[in-house]
Amino acid sequence: MTPLSGSIDNIIRTPDLDYTPDPKGLGYVLHQRMKSFGDKIAQIDGITGKKDTYDFLLQRCIRMAIKMRSLGVTHEDIICTCCLNHFDSCVPYIAALFLGTKVCALDPSLGEQDIVHLLQQVTPKIIFVDSDAEELIHKTINKIQKDVKVIVVLNVLQPNAEEHCFQPYETNDVFDTAIIFFSSGTTGLPKGICIHHYGMLSQIHNYFNSGCCSDAYLTFTSLYWVTSAFVVLATILRGNARILIPKFNPELVWNAITKFKPTSLNLVPFHCVIMCRNKPKNADTSSVTHLGVGGSVLVQSQMLDIQEAFPTSQLFPAYGQTEMSFAVTFFNVNSERDREFIKSKPTSSGTVVPGIWYKVVDVDTEEILGPNEPGELRVKTKFCMKGYYNMDSSCAFDSDGWLKTGDLVYYDEDKCFYVLDRLKDFFKFQSWHVPPAFVENILMQHPEIATALVIGLPNDVDGNHLMALVVLKNAKSKVTPKEIEEFVEKRVDDRKRLRGGVRIVAHIPLSATGKAKRREIRDSVLRGEL
Template identity: 30%
Template sequence: MATQNQKHSLPNTTIDPNTGFCSSSRIFHSLRPNVPLPPPSQPLSLTDYALSLLPAAATATDKSAIIDATTGRHLSYSLFLRQVKSLASSIQSLTPLSKGHVALILTPTSVHVPVLYFSLLSLGVTVAPANPLSSPSELTHLVRLTKPAIAFVTSAVASNIPALKFGTVLTDSPLFLSMLDANVDSHSRAPGVEVSQSDSAAILFSSGTTGRVKGVFLTHRNFIAVTAGYYQLRTIQQDADEAEPHPVSLFTLPLFHVFGFFMLVRCISLGETLVLMQRFDFEGMLKAVERYKISMMPVSPPLVVALAKSELVNKYDLSSLRIIGCGGAPLGEHVADDFKAKFPNVEISQGYGLTESGGAAARTFGPEEFKRHGSVGRLSENMEAKIVDPVTGEALPPCQKGELWIRGPSIMKGYVGDEKASAETLDSGGWLKTGDLCYFDSEGFLYIVDRLKELIKYKAYQVPPAELEHILLTNPEIADAAVIPYPNEEAGQIPMAFVVRKPGSNISADQIMEFVAKQVSPYKKIRRVCFVNYIPKSPAGKILRRELVDYALSSGSSKL
């Protein structure tokens, strides 16, 4: 029988039913129903758990599990399951790879990547997927960090991989393709592999926006908890709308990022159809939505901005689209409003999570919550939170801003090979210090103000760059924008904006500064502007402020 975390459902008159805040412990509890999880002692891999949830209809009707939008290739659920078993069996027979080893994965998005993930996870092998466009020096750092025994890569990047214990497997080679098609019964189990839920499932890499890339150690149970939450929400949704068409999701996300990773597992476990793009391009995405009748897309905020502002969308039939799941970075309320004005029948489901939390922490769910533009939703099931004053360490009540701390079954074990960073981020009570300045409102909705480390210190004031970015993006002549701290002898730091003009616009720096000044307190005014062709961002859509700061400082005042 499944067990569950019951802490927040115990009778306690000090817990506010509207916010989930306990006045005695100063902890916010999830307002969602508890989600039963398998007993921690039960041997269970993420692969076995996800496939145990797979609806029988998915294999009985031979529905498409994965579609490659570039090639048009379809992989049915029955073929997907057969290839997962075949690849796992081939890996066991052709390599010494076994439970506990780390496999570095460097391959662009394709129908083979989900098969590779599920196969390795079923064997207890830790997957360490990384950006295939990583530079040689970045790869050297990742290899040193994760100590992989083997690498699965395409021939294009194989020369950048150092010699590994069990070598390198080329995923675009005839050998790999033959490993997918060995004669294996899709219902058989890989022999002799018992995976504990506490075993490492993946090492996913943080975006590195505020420092060197870290390897985040996530267990099978971490992802089982995330998947269980989505499975329960899906069950509730199906009960509410029995006539809903078969869900088809389009992934513009990289599968090596936590958002793409857990959304992939979610889609497979729910028996949905997943359409993948090998290489993102905006019009190609629109064509895929029209061709495959996409109903759902997980996206990053820059894509929401593009959809709201682009005229290209009028060329395509996007009427099948029902919902976009937005995460990876805060989405401004104005951007959400602009999107809804253009796509009134498409809901925005905002969420919040970190690589360190397995991608889960908070989300909106259902029509009423979707209307809360600006909020990332309520605490996810089985999750607890604190809002902590960064100066005093005091846990704060609703409607007060502080650093968000979270605790729950999806929280990482720590950073690989970095005990110091692990100790700074995870305390002895299991609380993950997110580094995000946040608050809960009077109804338990979470709002992200900004990264604590990215706040601009203007004289005695703290200025959140995200607030100014959201204002800049409301200007019809601005395509994209980012705000950074720029050193100033008198003020310490001043807000500086990097701006991408819309085609045909000649908006000036003075006009931009005046536009913002009319909408903010004097200390928040933009005081420098630099026009650029693009804003550098991580695969998750987070602004790479460090690159912009370096550019501003190296360019000097005469060039800005």
Template identity: 30%
Template sequence: MIRNSKYIYSDEVIDVPSHLHAGRYFIDSLHAFGDRVALTNGEKHTSITYAEIVRDAMSIAVSLTRMGVKRGETVGVCMETRVEYWPIVIGASCTGAAINPFNIGYTADELKHVLNITKPKYMICSEIAYKLHSGTFKTMQFIETTITIGGSGQTTYEDLLKNEINYADFDVVDVDGKNDSLFVLFSSGTTGLPKGVMQTHLNVISICSLKNALNTNDRTLFITPWYHTMGLLGVLRYLQTGCDMVFLPKYETNLYLRTIERYKIKQLLLAPPVLVATSKSKAKYDVSSVIFIYSGAAPLRKDTIEDAKKKFINLKAVTQGYGMTETTLAIIRDTYEKAHLAKPGGVGFVVSGCVVKVIDIETGKVLGPNEPGEIRVKGPAVMKGYIGKDISEDFDEEGFYKTGDIGYYDDDKYFFIVDRLKELIKYKGYQVPPAEIEAVLLQHPAILDAGVAGVPHPAGELPRAFVVLQPGASVSEADIHGFIAEKLSDPKHLRGGIRFVNEIPKNPSGKILRRKLKEMVLERSKL
């Protein structure tokens, strides 16, 4: 009945529609923007309008319902980044089904793992995805119908578009918005196998109803893949505001910079590795149009922000957000209207409707300002749970989700993320955050990218650095050791050694795959 003085509560409430139906919410929102351009493919220079998305989404919803799609069933979506994604997602959301986007780049074993979690009855995929994975699809007996864009499946995407539906006549299938899953996404799997995260209609609407992290009047460039929560929910958030968005199917530095120049992009929404690579590029393109950058999916460090300001000469602000698939998107973040309050290296304030506490990882005690501990969150954006997993393992007795991330808030209730609890390197009782060492390594002019993992040792673990050099650059291990020793305290020195590699293993959202780094450590230790 009385608020805990050490919990951080948001200052505002969220306005959500009483129907709590995300399909209805998106159809209504997008319809209001008519023939305005919604999305442009920055590589192929083709566009789709809001009216076209709504028209196709309504037709797809009717077709899927006539095919037998029912509330509570699962529709799988597997394709590269392309404009048809959004009519499919929004149309399927109107049927009452749960939508399960898949990574087109999964191996056969990875795909089998995730398919056996969600068991989609219907699969909608591109021709490329079908050619890659049809063999796996055919072994999954629960997949009854395959729909392809182009034509190899039992039904084609074009078949779904043959209905002429008037907006005024269209209705959605009823759902229990608080409890019915809208999306089943997979957690990143940086430390283990992916788990199926159930995001409800309420989760999605509450995130999309928040104040904007970007200026919706300015053209924005997106790069994050759409099967990932940052790409999926990030685009949906801005579609319902009428934003003019440009996207790229893949990241390539020159293409990215060329797209900024051609389309006079004002805002970038990206993950830190993209900003690092873009800022360090020597290619000559006019990127003076960029005035605002919002970063997510992984920590963004102060030195990266400084490099970005040098690259984008008219940049007014670089802001961040902190979230995960389990919180549907950012649950702590900066906003466009409060960008002037952003602090270097920080991730912002608690979003509307949510509560955050910080817990001592040893004692369970609730901590106050400037005391690092595990971040735990509660609110309408927090997932329903994992498929097939008891939620008691992931939520505490007060209903707070245990994020497994270490962070703290300052006296202004502004948050900073330190590292993942499971990723901390333990050296002689010291807790060493690998992300902190990585951030310092990236300050070295010869280093393009870096990852740090612990090497087993009687003292616990020793930090080892995996380093990718800038093209044409040269630096010795001794130089790197000295660079780290000069900037970081003794427990954070690279006693586990340095390895030069061609790339750092990451998932599509830009997070370092720690388990892959661990495998690289073990491989070398066996030699």
């Protein structure tokens, strides 16, 4: 069906999704699909080549679910994982869904303070960890002083007499929360984003229909990321295989591409740049038919580099939001028209998706804009999040119930969307969200600093380098920018370092309402005016 556009009100309305998710929920569907795939390959170790079948994966997930149930876990609880990418990292995640339990994930590379904040937002009953992350998680639990059990994943996968008669939980409402992801939303520090069964199943259905299905996906990110969780669930529902690398390493990824012939990769621009710069001479990319790119703005020079590194691959640019369960715009590979758009509009992030309505509004007046007029993208759909966990979510929506994406975009006459910038306060460093408020709080602990503002300076490789503008309490202070950088560096993890430096200023420009306009201040810095 062809999307319909409101020619009078400039609202783009697409047809309702021609799909009804199974009312029994995500866990039930996963269980049934895994049973049907038997000895098909589910996972391949991207370093050793070892293979894992759906039968064996299902057996371990059921054993884990039974273990959880014996520990008192029910559909009312939350289970968390903190694992790198390996054969068993998805086991407690899937097992929780089998029980109708809400599930979330942390990334082992997160700093201790980050994890403390996240666990204060969403406190799980159990956290399943790799042995390497056990000490870190125990430290954070001691700080939040909550009763949370920590279990090393590999220690509980034992045979159980009940596994042959196990039955998954059946939900009563597909709009109940299934998964909680952590993201900063439109403002502030990370929040728990509640994604329901309907949203995830519907987005996977759209993904299948877009022609993105692939026999073997190469992945290297943890389940902390919505894209990684989405690929796990989508491959299971389709019976595809995943080739696993523990974490991003360009040499390991290139080796896996050459040895194990994945047909699909999903990358963010940062990964693309590093991959292109480290491509071995003998690398064979001919197996990669589909290359998904999203997560942040992709500039044309990066696009050309990717096409050179993967000359036979179909590039598939997309734009998504965690709050939307995955994609907001993408191109349909099955559509000849969309395939032409990918070639002729290389910086576009895709076109409209069935089941989503779109409007672009003026940032100041909220007037609904037409084609080629930049403004904030807002969307309305049943895929949208249920809300923020245990928090007021009203700030995420406008008065008419549209989700405020916080992104500056425009669309052209063909309804192809272009993402220009983020209106959100946070920045991305190597695809990680870095909330400036966190670094600003660290800066304000310095005895010589009166006020501080952190901005992101564009960087071709990392996305953004954080820079601090600080106003000193005493103009005669002898503190230097380098000393302030070192003060911050001792108190933050690597991604929050002030790689853009520190600038001592007499004052920080504020708007009439007393708020700092980060984007305008950043532009002033880039122009040398501040």
